[in-house]
Amino acid sequence: MAGLEGMEQPRGHAHAAAARWSPTVEDEHALKALELYGNPTEAEVPLPSRPESAATARRLTQVVVLRQWGLTPKTTEDAVLLVSELVGNAVRHTGARVFGLRLHRRRGWIRVEVRDPSRGLPCLMPVQELDISGRGLFLVDKLADRWGVDLLPRGKTTWFEMRVADR
Secondary structure (H helix, E strand, C coil): CCCCCCCEEECCCCCCCCCCCCCCCCHHHHHHHHHHHCCCCCCCEEEECCCCHHHHHHHHHHHHHHHHCCCCHHHHHHHHHHHHHHHHHHHHHCCCCEEEEEEEEECCEEEEEEEECCCCCCCCCCCCCCCCCCCHHHHHHHHCCEEEEEEECCEEEEEEEEECCCC
């Protein structure tokens, strides 16, 4: 990924194995997160750079993708998994106090962005079957249709996009 800032990474439709997630289990918590933190489709939502913020980002993504946008549980499951990976990277590797979450939808696509103040680029590493860490960008690479990093004057935005059927 180094040297490819601002470049999108087109992806095929291969799917990585992931743990199943139930969209109905978190509905109440997701609506509460939306109320407390704001809607990431309207403005960037700042979240503290702590491991527990991954759960908040997952809940916000779930309520937007499944309930607000009315997309499929499978699309929601994949978006929730991938936002968790991007947030995990921002929390573990940037040293930031806060990161931002933003979700966009346009015809045929959804886009999830995680902004942090570090200009260090994420790196897609080769993954072996028995690896217990380092799979985050591997999953993003496999499940997203496109992903990339945009360098900003202060920091970067790491994003992924998924094709969706318009209803």
